[in-house]
Amino acid sequence: MSDAKADFWDRVDDVQAGMLGLTENGKLVPMSPTLRKDRDGKIWFIAAAGEELVKNTTSANQSARFVIADAKSGLYANIEGKLEQVQDAAILDELWSFVAAAWFEDGKQDDDVRLLCLTPTIAGCWFSTTNPLKFFYEIGKANVTGAEPDQGYQADLTF
Numbered sequence: 284m285s286d287a288k289a290d291f292w293d294r295v296d297d298v299q300a301g302m303l304g305l306t307e308n309g310k311l312v313p314m315s316p317t318l319r320k321d322r323d324g325k326i327w328f329i330a331a332a333g334e335e336l337v338k339n340t341t342s343a344n345q346s347a348r349f350v351i352a353d354a355k356s357g358l359y360a361n362i363e364g365k366l367e368q369v370q371d372a373a374i375l376d377e378l379w380s381f382v383a384a385a386w387f388e389d390g391k392q393d394d395d396v397r398l399l400c401l402t403p404t405i406a407g408c409w410f411s412t413t414n415p416l417k418f419f420y421e422i423g424k425a426n427v428t429g430a431e432p433d434q435g436y437q438a439d440l441t442f
Contacts, residue, residue, distance in 0.1 A: 287438035290410055292322055294358035298351055303328065303401070305339055305366065306346040312336065314399075316349070317378045324442060326362070327374070328399040329383045337397045340368045349401055357413040357435065364403040364442070374398060403442045411435035 296318045302311035312334070317327045326349060330337050339345055347366035352359050375398055379391050387393035411434050412418055421432035 287408070287410070287436075288440055288442075291358070291360070291406065291408055291438075291440060292318065294353075294356040294410065295326060295351070295360075297356040298353045298358060299355070301349050301351040301353070303336065303349045303366075303399075304347065305336065306348055306363070310335070311348070311350060314349075315382060316351075317380075319374065319377060324402065326401040326403065327378050328401070329375070329378060329386075330397045330399050331386065332395040332397050334397075336366070336399065337368065340366055340399065343367075347401055349403075354411075355413065357411040359409040359411065360406050362401070362403050362406040364401050364405075366399055366401050369398045369400045371398065403440075405442070406440045408438050408440060409435065410438070 295316060298316055300313050300315050303314040304311035314328045314330065317329070319325070319327065344365045344367035347364060349362040349364075350360070351362070375391055375396065378398070384390055387396055412421070418434070421434060424430065425432040
């Protein structure tokens, strides 16, 4: 299982976007996840003050879900945990990117910039191959032999 957790964090680091939302209302919105260099066991997001997720986490953390379906990283996951706002200029400096800068006119100093942090508790994950040659080999082999193609593995993770 520890290998699956390491694989999970490696692949989350390659994900460009997923769908994030609070558990209570089921509404998910696209967000770009970011991991800190020290891999603190959290998934970070840079969001705008006016977003519903930000408004709903102003006073307390909330149960949340982050859903990933990313063929490039080979990660398909339903991640549940606690979402909270964090005010930490050093973390914002570490996570800031040219992508985040595109959303905020005044950069990191923009009054609308907010940090959201998801601390995962459980995740249902499917890890698929990211090698296109292996994919086509497995499909071809399955068609010739009748066996199911080996396209990766599934793991239920607890953090």
